Amino acid sequence: MKVLSRQEDIHQFKDEILALCDEDASRCVQCGKCTASCPIAPEMDLKPSQVLRHIQINSSKPVLQCSTIWLCASCETCSSRCPEGIEIATLMDTLRKVAIEEGLAMGQKQIVAFDEIFLDSIKRYGRVHELGLVMRYNMASRQPLKDAHLGLLMLGKGKLSLFAHGIRDRATIREIFRKSRRFFGK
Amino acid sequence: MKVGYYPGCSLESTAKEFDLSFRTICKGYGIDLVDIPDWNCCGASPAHQLSEELAFALPYRNLLNAEGANLNTVVSPCPACYSHLLHTHKTVGEKMGLSSRLTEMVGRAYQESVASKHVLDFLFRDIGVERIRESAEKPLKDLRVVSYYGCLTRLPGVDIDDAENPTMMDEIISALGAVPLDWSHKTECCGASLSITRTDIGLRLANEILEAAKDVKADCIAVVCPLCQSNLDMRQPDVEEKNNRSYNLPLIYLTQLIGLTLGIDFKDLGLGKLIVDPVPLLRTKGVL
Numbered sequence: 001m002k003v004l005s006r007q008e009d010i011h012q013f014k015d016e017i018l019a020l021c022d023e024d025a026s027r028c029v030q031c032g033k034c035t036a037s038c039p040i041a042p043e044m045d046l047k048p049s050q051v052l053r054h055i056q057i058n059s060s061k062p063v064l065q066c067s068t069i070w071l072c073a074s075c076e077t078c079s080s081r082c083p084e085g086i087e088i089a090t091l092m093d094t095l096r097k098v099a100i101e102e103g104l105a106m107g108q109k110q111i112v113a114f115d116e117i118f119l120d121s122i123k124r125y126g127r128v129h130e131l132g133l134v135m136r137y138n139m140a141s142r143q144p145l146k147d148a149h150l151g152l153l154m155l156g157k158g159k160l161s162l163f164a165h166g167i168r169d170r171a172t173i174r175e176i177f178r179k180s181r182r183f184f185g186k
Numbered sequence: 187m188k189v190g191y192y193p194g195c196s197l198e199s200t201a202k203e204f205d206l207s208f209r210t211i212c213k214g215y216g217i218d219l220v221d222i223p224d225w226n227c228c229g230a231s232p233a234h235q236l237s238e239e240l241a242f243a244l245p246y247r248n249l250l251n252a253e254g255a256n257l258n259t260v261v262s263p264c265p266a267c268y269s270h271l272l273h274t275h276k277t278v279g280e281k282m283g284l285s286s287r288l289t290e291m292v293g294r295a296y297q298e299s300v301a302s303k304h305v306l307d308f309l310f311r312d313i314g315v316e317r318i319r320e321s322a323e324k325p326l327k328d329l330r331v332v333s334y335y336g337c338l339t340r341l342p343g344v345d346i347d348d349a350e351n352p353t354m355m356d357e358i359i360s361a362l363g364a365v366p367l368d369w370s371h372k373t374e375c376c377g378a379s380l381s382i383t384r385t386d387i388g389l390r391l392a393n394e395i396l397e398a399a400k401d402v403k404a405d406c407i408a409v410v411c412p413l414c415q416s417n418l419d420m421r422q423p424d425v426e427e428k429n430n431r432s433y434n435l436p437l438i439y440l441t442q443l444i445g446l447t448l449g450i451d452f453k454d455l456g457l458g459k460l461i462v463d464p465v466p467l468l469r470t471k472g473v474l
Contacts (some may be wrong), residue, residue, distance in 0.1 A: 039377065073378075077373075077375065079340070089340075093234055097237070108384075113273040115232035122226070145384075153461065159199060159200050159204070159459060167224050176291055179239075180240040184239050
């Protein structure tokens with residue numbers, strides 16, 4: 001596996017990530033501002049600044065298997081506060097895609113499942129059908145009645161449509177999905 | 187004045203009242219909103235989490251359709267939709283080879299003619315605070331409002347206000363005759379992207395935000411994001427139960443508050459669709 005072959009060059013993992021998203025983890029000075037600012041740090045197994053440190057010391061496996069990269073909500077607080085100008089949220093995004101590419105056991109499988117069901121809704125209709133999305137996710141995660149009370153409430157307010165309405169040009173959407181690759185230019 | 191409009195998926199469903207109230211107030215200001223023809227989902231978080239190319243190609247098709255309809259400006263109510271259109275537009279012009287790759291994926295070339303705006307920016311700069319103040323026939327007297335921006339001002343490509351302490355919405359609240367309150371959580375993340383998959387985290391963050399609003403004795407929270415709104419409104423009863431608290435804080439879209447001052451009917455602003463009922467509060471304050 002690729003993670004095992006990263007042992008010869010101490011810069012290898014950092015350089016791979018740099019090539020994928022132009023974000024240089026070696027700039028991180030471990031000030032901890034990202035961790036202090038992160039609204040989800042309490043639930044993360046590795047704190048954002050620890051993720052950066054792991055990248056610096058070529059420790060790819062803990063990073064690619066941690067819950068952090070999936071729990072990151074892309075709220076961009078870390079990116080906007082980083083004194084070194086590192087776009088940490090972009091880096092998290094890149095790490096998610098590398099984790100999937102390498103087929104590693106992932107920290108938060110249900111989030112990957114949700115993302116896939118969400119994208120499948122776009123692929124089919126061109127738009128997201130919210131009720132269908134939540135129902136399919138609940139079935140996939142074997143919790144069919146999760147948030148059912150909210151579903152009823154929202155239906156009562158006329159805020160959920162029972163059926164999906166597709167856009168006209170679904171052929172282009174299917175083409176976009178067929179051609180899309182994990183990373184641009186890779 | 188003709189302006190392009192990109193409602194986005196949430197505004198067809200859980201945030202119908204945001205769509206309704208924005209369309210209604212635009213009519214009041216004489217603005218003709220033209221939907222992007224046959225628009226598609228921007229891809230939201232799942233696209234950029236799983237595929238970089240998909241995250242560019244989906245907004246790219248919307249930019250193409252807007253351009254095809256000669257819409258030079260497109261207004262989006264959802265901060266995520268807005269950021270994805272804006273970021274794609276900017277990156278196409280900056281990143282070598284991206285334009286040709288997207289043209290190949292979507293089948294047409296984009297001439298980079300579409301300027302994206304968020305609803306807040308459009309209200310603040312295009313309609314203008316002064317016009318909003320002058321047209322407020324029924325000012326929101328004594329209504330104590332905290333403005334909640336969430337992550338809007340930090341999203342990729344966005345540069346409309348101070349990232350740490352934005353004030354655009356507060357200035358509009360003040361123009362409406364209401365009392366804008368300073369508070370600690372105006373730009374904190376609501377965790378909506380985890381609301382379904384890690385509801386525990388969404389509930390914790392919602393509780394912190396609601397508590398901060400209550401601390402400054404707010405009557406309600408003004409919002410400009412469909413995801414912030416539903417996370418804090420729809421889940422508020424669950425947050426209250428879990429934390430043994432009573433908040434009863436309506437989450438009112440800024441467009442609905444503006445509509446009230448224009449004297450627009452409650453129903454035409456979709457105020458009945460909010461989960462935390464704003465009616466008792468608005469009656470007490472003499473707004474309804």
